[in-house]
Amino acid sequence: ADHKQPVSFIQVICNYYIPFLKVMFTAAELGVFDLLLESGKLMPSTTIAERLGTSFTGMERLLDTCVGLKLLRVERTGTLYGSTEFSNLYLAESSPKSQYHHMMFFSEITFLNLNYLTDAVSPVGKIYGDSSSNLFDVIFRSEGEMKRFSHSMNSNWHLCGRDVMAAFNLSHFPLICDLGGSGCGLAKECIALYPNSTVTIFDLPNVVEMAKKHFVSPEEHRITFHEGDFFKDPIPEADLYILARILHDWDDEKCVQLLTRLHKACKPGGGVLVVEVVLNEDRSGPLEAHLQSMLMLLLTEGKERTPSEYNALFSAAGFKEVQLKKCQLYDAILGRK
Ligand code: SAM
Structure with a gap:
């Protein structure tokens, strides 16, 4: 029991924080947050992949992970992806407060x-x-x-x-x-x-x-x-x-x-x-x-x-x-x- 907390904390750091950052950076670099901000609407993963020139499987997995991290939202379970207030404000390149x-x-x-x-x-x-x-x-x-x-x-x-x-x-x-x-x-x-x-x-x-x-x-x-x-x-x-x-x-x-x-x-x-x-x-x-x-x-x-x-x-x-x-x-x- 003494070990439970540190073990789970280290798991969170290794399995979550490092991939979290790289997933967020990758979606930003590929232009996912800007595309969804500029379009202002929900889009299927296939359209996002086509518009950004990526693979369908890779983009679907990236979008699902971004939803899991609350960087994006999804509607009609797994079919339509959209931006969030957070991604529009900080992650899209075109926002005045962009990071x-x-x-x-x-x-x-x-x-x-x-x-x-x-x-x-x-x-x-x-x-x-x-x-x-x-x-x-x-x-x-x-x-x-x-x-x-x-x-x-x-x-x-x-x-x-x-x-x-x-x-x-x-x-x-x-x-x-x-x-x-x-x-x-x-x-x-x-x-x-x-x-x-x-x-x-x-x-x-x-x-x-x-x-x-x-x-x-x-x-x-x-x-x-x-x-x-x-x-x-x-x-x-x-x-x-x-x-x-x-x-x-x-x-x-x-x-x-x-x-x-x-x-x-x-x-x-x-x-x-x-x-x-x-x-x-x-x-x-x-x-x-x-x-x-x-x-x-x-x-x-x-x-x-x-x-x-x-x-x-x-x-x-x-x-x-x-x-x-x-x-x-x-x-x-x-x-x-
Ligand atoms: N002050 C800015 C800021 O906080 O956003 C930039 C800080 S950046 C860490 C350091 C800056 O110092 C760079 O713009 C760099 O070109 C400039 N710099 C480095 N050595 C310098 C030097 N010997 N003379 C003048 N500027 C220098």
């Missing part, structure tokens, strides 16, 4: 890399993050890959970007520079929330070129771009610098180097807003931060940090006043000069 690109990044990149997690924990080390290359050299080999990564990053801001940007009143900082702001997801939330703000995206030259082409429309004139390497090139003038999911990519030394450059660039009263999933001071959680930190171990030289670890980085760079605001998923830390 499609995030799922595709996980399915194609993260899942493969997770095979090397044992190596990352063992003395063998990591696959990226050695002295010769970093994650961005590896995943930014083509415009398509950069676009996919930026889309995936933006997926989170569709859901919680507003919450993070509202954590502090940023209306005193009209000129904002988002370092490593790639897909402009947070910048868009920022200009929507603060009507007097303009945001400059400072990112690597090829990322800026891609972002200008794919992530802003001509009407979004309050978002501008600046190409460069934030470790080497001059930092553009701004009232506030944003570092969203940047510090967790780098070791402490590089974080202090970057924050010191920003401290020098800041006017008195100016600041740096760091956005990360912050670990509890006693490292007891949140679980999202620990899981994210495992991915950082695998993919980068960085990690997730506790409030006092962020305070130490800010203070080594010269910032005196540092405040943390806990949000839904990503938290906000504001350091003022």
Whole structure:
């Protein structure tokens, strides 16, 4: 009896969670959720298979599994399949709150890399993050890959970007520079929330070129771009610098180097807003931060940090006043000069 619960829990994890994710990713990748959202009606599995160019047996089994997972619904027992509120909102690529690109990044990149997690924990080390290359050299080999990564990053801001940007009143900082702001997801939330703000995206030259082409429309004139390497090139003038999911990519030394450059660039009263999933001071959680930190171990030289670890980085760079605001998923830390 003592063993019953752990055995069934491990069965659930192995038999359910891992296939669950891959089934959901596969249906999204094949376009099942978009087809059912766009058609707005129930369809037989044969029509779905024909429209998406898949096998009949494979599609029927995929649809039945999606129904079992409550990602889709079925009517007239096993004959007509339809979308759900959840799939229309989060799984179809065309929805404004879509998590499609995030799922595709996980399915194609993260899942493969997770095979090397044992190596990352063992003395063998990591696959990226050695002295010769970093994650961005590896995943930014083509415009398509950069676009996919930026889309995936933006997926989170569709859901919680507003919450993070509202954590502090940023209306005193009209000129904002988002370092490593790639897909402009947070910048868009920022200009929507603060009507007097303009945001400059400072990112690597090829990322800026891609972002200008794919992530802003001509009407979004309050978002501008600046190409460069934030470790080497001059930092553009701004009232506030944003570092969203940047510090967790780098070791402490590089974080202090970057924050010191920003401290020098800041006017008195100016600041740096760091956005990360912050670990509890006693490292007891949140679980999202620990899981994210495992991915950082695998993919980068960085990690997730506790409030006092962020305070130490800010203070080594010269910032005196540092405040943390806990949000839904990503938290906000504001350091003022
Ligand atoms: N801030 C964005 C967000 O939260 O959605 C993207 C974060 S992504 C993890 C890291 C970003 O930093 C990428 O856009 C990458 O191109 C950029 N980056 C990496 N190294 C950089 C460097 N040396 N100089 C400027 N940008 C850099």
